[in-house]
Amino acid sequence: MNHKLEGLVFGLIISVLLLIHTIEGQSQESNLPQIIKAMLGDDVVLPCHIKASEDPSQITIEWGRPDLKPRFVYVWHNQKEYLTDQNTAYIGRASLFHDKLNDGDVSLKLSNVTHSDNGKYRCYNLKDKTEYLVQLLVGSVSSPGISLAGLDTSSGRVILDCSCAGWYPEPEVIWLHGEGNIISAGPPETITDSDGVYNVSSRVTVEKRHNNYFTCRLQQKDINQTKETHIHIPDDFFIVQSDCSVSIGFSVVFALMLVFGVFFFIRMKQQRKKSE
Missing domain, CATH: 2.60.40.10 (Immunoglobulins)
Incomplete structure (x- = not known):
């Protein structure tokens, strides 16, 4: 009986709370x-x-x-x-x-x-x-990861990718040189899951520096959180390779010079035999 009475009392309390919330909520x-x-x-x-x-x-x-x-x-x-x-x-x-x-x-x-x-x-x-x-x-936060995304052989620059998962609210992505200067980068790519949590990735193209250290930093000021990861790129990755068309042209010229050289050598040898 007491349990039934308590149930009725609680039901009344809930009803009152609902009514008051409706009347005074606004x-x-x-x-x-x-x-x-x-x-x-x-x-x-x-x-x-x-x-x-x-x-x-x-x-x-x-x-x-x-x-x-x-x-x-x-x-x-x-x-x-x-x-x-x-x-x-x-x-x-x-x-x-x-x-x-x-x-x-x-x-x-x-x-x-x-x-x-x-x-x-x-x-x-x-x-x-x-x-x-x-x-x-x-x-929520997580540490970002940096990977080598590609090489721009025509300019000797390197493409870096920074990605992280599980951030909330949405973080800001900042790229930095080893000296601490900000590197200009395009807007990051963001994907949200069913809970609204952010997975973020960002790419940047970097040139050779005196120390070749680069930093990807993620920060969220609303929750006062910052995470960053560093990477060092060896000098060999920044070597400018010859353009394909230039290489082909050089090869053609070299081949022609070789053919003319052989032809000239044979011609000179034949003329020498005739003179003897």
Whole structure:
């Protein structure tokens, strides 16, 4: 009987939360959310505080995401967590700090965050109808790899390719000489997967330098992350080879000179025999 009663009470609470969200959501959503940044796989705390004078046994806190269905990330009521309508993506990963509730700290802890956790979170206090918005940004990075993509034999330049996978948000790609100067390169090629994660590749054509060291740097200022890889190209790769047409022309001229030389030698030998 008690379980049925608790179920009815929780159903009523959820209904009230849904109704209040519908009525008051438009005016509250204009609040600017606090931005919290984390890296893929981290545990993160989304801050939220209520009046410390409130009786913890009387508070009802809803953590939710307006863009999800169901939107409930975590609900706390009557000193218990209610997980009946919790979004399945957060099962076993969302919790409050129970030892801090008396201090008014109702911050949400999310464990092992993923890219799908990116979004706006709403901490709602049912008693005084106040809310606090938090924007979570989950980033990810990887080290780039540089490879030799080709040789421009006509100019003695080398084509380098830099690629990386698993970046979020989209990174900026910068090529550098060994001296630290930026090398001009075309726009990178980007591909996104189902989670919106970026795979990036960039090519650049470089000339011989005094040390032949080159750097591919990826940076993402929103999450304050930078990764880079260096490569050294031996001098032999920058040798300018003869143009094909020039080589053919030289060969033809050499062959003609050889033929005329042989012909002239035979002619001179025949004339010498006649004179004898």
